[in-house]
Amino acid sequence: MASTNLACSVEQGFNFQKDAQIQVGHITSLKIGDKEYKKDLAVTVPTDISGDKVKVVGVISNIFWEGGHADPIMFGCRISTDNKESSVLLQHTSMSDTSVSFSFVIYDYDPKEKKFYPDFHTNETDLNGLIAKNGGELDFGVDLDQADDVVSPKNFSFFLGVMPTEEEQEAHFAVNTSAKFVKKWGVSVAE
Numbered sequence: 001m002a003s004t005n006l007a008c009s010v011e012q013g014f015n016f017q018k019d020a021q022i023q024v025g026h027i028t029s030l031k032i033g034d035k036e037y038k039k040d041l042a043v044t045v046p047t048d049i050s051g052d053k054v055k056v057v058g059v060i061s062n063i064f065w066e067g068g069h070a071d072p073i074m075f076g077c078r079i080s081t082d083n084k085e086s087s088v089l090l091q092h093t094s095m096s097d098t099s100v101s102f103s104f105v106i107y108d109y110d111p112k113e114k115k116f117y118p119d120f121h122t123n124e125t126d127l128n129g130l131i132a133k134n135g136g137e138l139d140f141g142v143d144l145d146q147a148d149d150v151v152s153p154k155n156f157s158f159f160l161g162v163m164p165t166e167e168e169q170e171a172h173f174a175v176n177t178s179a180k181f182v183k184k185w186g187v188s189v190a191e
Helices: 010-014 081-091
Strands: 004-007 024-032 041-043 054-056 058-065 073-079 099-110 115-121 127-131 140-142 156-164 169-174 180-185
Touching (some): 004 115, 010 058, 010 073, 024 054, 024 073, 058 099, 073 081, 081 140, 081 156, 099 156, 127 169
Antiparallel strands (some): 024 058, 024 099, 058 073, 073 156, 099 115, 099 127, 115 169, 127 156, 140 156, 169 180
């Protein structure tokens, strides 16, 4: 099974430079249990650098998926102070509802076409899952100390692993602006 392991530039994610052809990514929506994370970080979309900034939940630092239908999607990102506080509250209270709904997009640069394209994404559709467990512990956490590589806006490292629910969902990929494919995430269970 082909895995996907992408490192993204947090610096480029927050302070987009059109002449830097570096992979960037955004968490475009996130809900854990009944807690909807705020879209409060303004970023440039690499495929529309002339457009207005858009609001996202997080700027991705890395994302990993082993590639199997039942494998978790794991990601690290930077989130705002408000979302950090929400995460700390979730961590230290009863996480009886570990359901997750999230969407993301990673952009890479096509040197032949000389433009960015989405190379791993949810096609603007929320994926549904549960917080993954690793050795009995939830794959979920946030740093209490502010990250120091990008100081403005104030941001905090956050990580989350999500196992798919029992439904077939789609992860979208591309290797350049025209070569695209879809892989299944999650397995439907017949009743």
